[in-house]
Amino acid sequence: MHHRKAFTAVAVAAAVGLALTGCSGGGGSPEASGPVQLTVWTGFTGGDAPGYEQIVKDFNASQSKINVTMTAEPWDTIQQKLPSAWLTGQGPDIAAPAPDPNVIAQYVETKSVLPITKTGTGTTDINVDSFAPALVNEFTYDDTLYAVPANYATLSLYYNKALFQAAGISSPPTTVDELKADAKKLTNGDTYGLVLADNNTIQMWPVLQWLEGGDVVDSKNCSVLGTAEGKASLKPWVDLVVNDKISPVGLTGAEADALFSAGKAAMEINGPWAAPGYKSAGIDLGIAAVPKATNGKPVTLGSTAPLAISAKTKHPDEAQEFLAYWTGKAAQKTFSLASGFPSLRTDLADDPDLAADPVVSIFASQVPDSRLYLPQVPKGTQVDTDAYVPLIGNLTRGTSLDDATATASTTIDQITGCSS
Missing domain, CATH: 3.40.190.10 (Periplasmic binding protein-like II)
Known part of the structure; x- marks a missing residue:
C-alpha cells in the first residue's frame, strides 16, 4: 500500500467485491443455529x-x-x-x-x-x-x-544504502539540514535525492513544513500558510525541487514508490506498508527516523x-x-x-x-x-484536496510563494469557516 491513497488493487476476497447486494447485518438473518x-x-x-x-x-x-x-x-x-x-x-x-x-x-x-x-x-x-x-x-x-x-502508522525515512555509499555518505541524516544537504548530494542525472509525492498520497509536505517550524492551520482552523513562518517552512523545499531537482514534479504516491523501488531515488518518506515491496524489489534498504527539526525536536506524521x-x-x-x-x-x-x-x-x-x-x-x-494531519479540522479532506494539494503543485511548477500561499489560504478559510 502506498501512502494510504494510491494502491495496487489485489484480490483479498475475490468475487465478492463491493456490489450493493445484501444489507447491513451480513446479508440477511442467519439460521438460529448458525453464527x-x-x-x-x-x-x-x-x-x-x-x-x-x-x-x-x-x-x-x-x-x-x-x-x-x-x-x-x-x-x-x-x-x-x-x-x-x-x-x-x-x-x-x-x-x-x-x-x-x-x-x-x-x-x-x-x-x-x-x-x-x-x-x-x-x-x-x-x-x-x-x-x-x-x-x-x-x-x-x-x-x-x-x-x-x-x-x-508513522512515517519514516527510507534510504538506499548502495546509493548512499556511492555518494560517500556513511549514514542517514539526523537533522533537517543534513537531510537537505544529502538530498542535493544524492541527486545525480536520472537519480533523485529525495522523491516527494504531492498527490494521491499520504501527505509528506506537512512533515517538511513541521521540520522547518511551519504548519497549515492554527488552533482556530485559520490558514497560516501565508504567514512569515508558513512561507519560510515551504521555501527551502520548493527551492530544492525547482532549482536543485531533488525530485520530479507532480509525482503520485505510486510513482514515487516506483522510482525508489527501481533504485532511482535515494530517499523517500513513507510508512511501514512500503517496506515489503522495497525489499522484494531488491533495494539495499535502510529505514531511519525522520530527521530532527530545526528546533532540535523530532516530529513526523502519524496516520490512521x-x-x-x-x-x-x-x-x-x-x-x-x-x-x-x-x-x-x-x-x-x-x-x-x-x-x-x-x-x-x-x-x-x-x-x-x-x-x-x-x-x-x-x-x-x-x-x-x-x-495527525489536519486533525478534526472542519472539512479537512476538502482542505487537503482543494487547497493544500494544489498549493504544492503550484509552488513546484513556478507560482510565486506569495501568490500560491495567498490563494491556498483564502480557500482554506472559506472551507473551514475561519473567522480570525
Whole structure:
C-alpha cells in the first residue's frame, strides 16, 4: 500500500467485491443455529493486507457465534459506494470508509454510523483507554465515539544504502539540514535525492513544513500558510525541487514508490506498508527516523484509518465485539509483527518482541513525536484536496510563494469557516 491513497488493487476476497447486494447485518438473518454473519469493507490492498486478513481469520477461529467476511477494494471505490450504501442499509456492517480519518465527520452528519458504546476493560470491550489519546480524540464528536482506529502508522525515512555509499555518505541524516544537504548530494542525472509525492498520497509536505517550524492551520482552523513562518517552512523545499531537482514534479504516491523501488531515488518518506515491496524489489534498504527539526525536536506524521459500524446494522453488539478483538492486545501484537506497523495501543509500547523487530521498532519509536494531519479540522479532506494539494503543485511548477500561499489560504478559510 502506498501512502494510504494510491494502491495496487489485489484480490483479498475475490468475487465478492463491493456490489450493493445484501444489507447491513451480513446479508440477511442467519439460521438460529448458525453464527451471526458480519461483512467488512476496507481498502487495505497492499503489503499490509495479510496482517488485516490474519486478524479476521484469528477472530473467526476464536469463537463460533460470529463469522466475519472481509473484502478489500481500492479506496476510491469504497468512497464512491459506501455513503449511499450505508444511508439505504445496503452496505456492510463495518467499514474503513477512507484512509483519511477526517471522513468520519461526514458519516456522523448523515447519521450513517453507529455510536460506539461497548467500551471498557473487558476482553469483549473496546479498550479505548489503551489507545493513543489522539486516536480517540480524532473519532469523537460531541463526546461520542463513532469509530476506532484500524491501525496507526508513522512515517519514516527510507534510504538506499548502495546509493548512499556511492555518494560517500556513511549514514542517514539526523537533522533537517543534513537531510537537505544529502538530498542535493544524492541527486545525480536520472537519480533523485529525495522523491516527494504531492498527490494521491499520504501527505509528506506537512512533515517538511513541521521540520522547518511551519504548519497549515492554527488552533482556530485559520490558514497560516501565508504567514512569515508558513512561507519560510515551504521555501527551502520548493527551492530544492525547482532549482536543485531533488525530485520530479507532480509525482503520485505510486510513482514515487516506483522510482525508489527501481533504485532511482535515494530517499523517500513513507510508512511501514512500503517496506515489503522495497525489499522484494531488491533495494539495499535502510529505514531511519525522520530527521530532527530545526528546533532540535523530532516530529513526523502519524496516520490512521477509521473502522466504523453502519447505523443500520442488524448486529450492533456483535460488530462492536469484533472491533474489540481487532483493537485488542493479542491481535494488535500479531498485526504489528506481520505488517511492521507500530501498535495503536500504548500498553504494547514496551513489548520485547515488538522492540526486537527492526521495522516495527523504528516506526514505533516515533509514535510519541507523531502528529495527525489536519486533525478534526472542519472539512479537512476538502482542505487537503482543494487547497493544500494544489498549493504544492503550484509552488513546484513556478507560482510565486506569495501568490500560491495567498490563494491556498483564502480557500482554506472559506472551507473551514475561519473567522480570525
